[in-house]
Amino acid sequence: MSQPDVKRLARVFRALGNENRLQIFLNLMEESRLDLAKGRVHDCFLAKLLGGLEVGAPTVSHHVKELADAGLIDTEREGKQLICSINPEAMTALRALFAVEA
């Protein structure tokens, strides 16, 4: 694995290494799975992600950006709201990494 790859991967894990950010990501994964089950495309508002977390809006905003910059989630603006979704390629890459028999 090349040096820049390690750098990028470390960033991904660093993004997941904060409890609140991880919770956001897990929430999105859960949402994703539910939506998939219902045959719908996933979407989720920032305000919704905040639910249950003990941090303010500015912090969530910051965390969402970190997750997006790490490539773990996609975001899309829709009017006032920010739609977040799991980035499927990131999931594939992570699956591949740990799929290796160790």
Next chain:
Amino acid sequence: MSQPDVKRLARVFRALGNENRLQIFLNLMEESRLDLAKGRVHDCFLAKLLGGLEVGAPTVSHHVKELADAGLIDTEREGKQLICSINPEAMTALRALFAVEA
């Protein structure tokens, strides 16, 4: 996923979120795979892990402990040397996490 689980998982990712630590872990994974191919049990010395990394021995020692505390690797003392190996259960858990269709 329960609160303590999230906490533990965040710790795992935090451990992988540092470039040098991630490199150590990847080295071990690679070693593991090679050894498996040869039908041998894996083992690896700390000094060996240091190879290529631009950090001193105290830092590597610290990083190895972090990885071990996070449950990602197992360590075992053998005379002067510290034998490190990937913790298979951790790999299984991570595989399961990302195996979910998102």
Next chain:
DNA sequence: TCTATGGTTCGAGAAATGTCGAAGTAAAAA
């Protein structure tokens, strides 16, 4: 027994990170 090797422990300092409140922006509702 002396010395070398492999690793650990202990501050310490620099840098990165997490969270906040206040203020700002842009879209939507009234």
Next chain:
DNA sequence: TTTTTACTTCGACATTTCTCGAACCATAGA
């Protein structure tokens, strides 16, 4: 057009993290 909603940006501060050198410990070899 005013107000509200949904989010962002901006310092700022406290905490955590990373790495280091110096000193230390235990085992192995000479």
